[in-house]
Amino acid sequence: MTFSRTIKERLAAAALIAMAIVLLLLGALRTHKVFDPVTEEFGIVGFQLISERELVEDATFGGVRLDKGQLYTTYDRAQPRGKRTCPT
Amino acid sequence: MLKAWRRISLTAKRRAVQLGSLLLLHSSWGVEAKWLCLPVLNCHSCQLAWFACPIGVLVHYAGLHVFPFLALGTVVLLGVLGGRILCGWVCPFGFLQDLLHKLPGPKFRLPAWTSWIKYVVFALTVLLLPFFLGAETLASFCRFCPASALQVTAPRLVASGAAAFSAMTVAKLAVLALVLLAVTMSSRAFCRVLCPIGAMLAPFNYVSLWTIRPPTAHCQHCAACREACPEGGRPGDRIAAGVAPNRALDCIVCHECQKVCPEANTSGVSEVLPSKPDTKDALAVSSEETLE
Numbered sequence: 001m002t003f004s005r006t007i008k009e010r011l012a013a014a015a016l017i018a019m020a021i022v023l024l025l026l027g028a029l030r031t032h033k034v035f036d037p038v039t040e041e042f043g044i045v046g047f048q049l050i051s052e053r054e055l056v057e058d059a060t061f062g063g064v065r066l067d068k069g070q071l072y073t074t075y076d077r078a079q080p081r082g083k084r085t086c087p088t
Numbered sequence: 089m090l091k092a093w094r095r096i097s098l099t100a101k102r103r104a105v106q107l108g109s110l111l112l113l114h115s116s117w118g119v120e121a122k123w124l125c126l127p128v129l130n131c132h133s134c135q136l137a138w139f140a141c142p143i144g145v146l147v148h149y150a151g152l153h154v155f156p157f158l159a160l161g162t163v164v165l166l167g168v169l170g171g172r173i174l175c176g177w178v179c180p181f182g183f184l185q186d187l188l189h190k191l192p193g194p195k196f197r198l199p200a201w202t203s204w205i206k207y208v209v210f211a212l213t214v215l216l217l218p219f220f221l222g223a224e225t226l227a228s229f230c231r232f233c234p235a236s237a238l239q240v241t242a243p244r245l246v247a248s249g250a251a252a253f254s255a256m257t258v259a260k261l262a263v264l265a266l267v268l269l270a271v272t273m274s275s276r277a278f279c280r281v282l283c284p285i286g287a288m289l290a291p292f293n294y295v296s297l298w299t300i301r302p303p304t305a306h307c308q309h310c311a312a313c314r315e316a317c318p319e320g321g322r323p324g325d326r327i328a329a330g331v332a333p334n335r336a337l338d339c340i341v342c343h344e345c346q347k348v349c350p351e352a353n354t355s356g357v358s359e360v361l362p363s364k365p366d367t368k369d370a371l372a373v374s375s376e377e378t379l380e
Contacts, residue, residue, distance in 0.1 A: 023161030
């Protein structure tokens with residue numbers, strides 16, 4: 001009755017920490033194709049590769065939308081960004 | 089400085105940390121880190137917020153049909169390190185609930201089954217409905233989040249006046265009013281019943297590296313810890329069973345049960361640094377208690 005963690009708890013914690021590190025590494029390395037409908041020429045739409053970090057920010061501010069399984073930008077990415085307001 | 093900090097009571101320390109985190113989390117005048125999710129109920133749409141809310145990120149990622157590697161990795165890592173300690177010590181909305189519950193008025197405890205509602209809220213309004221109906225669906229959690237109403241909707245209404253007025257604004261503020269009313273009467277009612285971040289972090293309490301060690305293994309069943317638990321839990325049952333009191337879904341790791349334990353106050357044991365009872369003695373007492 002020492003309130004210490006059991007072997008099972010320790011193993012589960014170690015496995016979850018390893019999983020979290022893998023998720024963070026994959027998140028750090030992953031990129032997403034974001035298409036820009038404004039750049040469409042001859043039926044071909046241009047795209048940019050953005051990092052997961054950028055997508056987290058974009059997604060929460062309505063900076064991207066999903067259309068037929070592809071991500072489309074909703075703003076001009078060439079412009080400098082300031083603080084953004086809530087889409088909801 | 090460190091000595092002075094040690095002399096402060098645990099509750100005062102918790103209030104200081106809560107106040108500090110409230111101020112720090114809302115101190116971004118220019119630089120932001122909104123790619124990083126901090127699992128506390130704090131709307132990233134607030135102009136002064138530093139970090140992203142994991143619920144907002146999960147809602148939008150579900151709507152975009154993208155797997156949230158960074159958000160999930162951060163939540164899992166922090167969950168394993170501290171369980172729901174962020175709910176008890178860092179969450180600004182939790183702090184607000186703690187303060188409102190100090191107001192005089194009728195008080196009651198919610199029935200135990202209500203704590204399961206938050207898992208349904210999490211599954212439906214954070215994952216399933218945004219996935220099938222899109223992130224902008226009116227049924228997503230962000231649409232009626234009381235933290236968002238308090239940090240974003242209400243200030244915008246004050247700043248823009250009638251221009252920001254809509255049926256959704258009224259609905260969101262009505263939810264906020266109901267939640268604030270509920271938390272004055274029932275301690276941490278929102279955390280207990282509705283909070284999807286609590287639902288997400290709760291299972292990590294069972295494996296987290298953070299362990300609350302009660303000052304005694306010889307529980308007298310005085311129920312002082314049960315009275316002190318802001319979540320209305322039963323930490324005494326776990327202490328008596330030799331399990332750390334924070335190994336439960338509804339524990340917010342506030343350490344109040346450790347502080348109020350009469351053993352801590354009579355034996356001179358520090359409220360923060362517990363004694364480690366002799367295992368043989370403790371086991372003997374445990375078996376006696378079981379026989380009784």
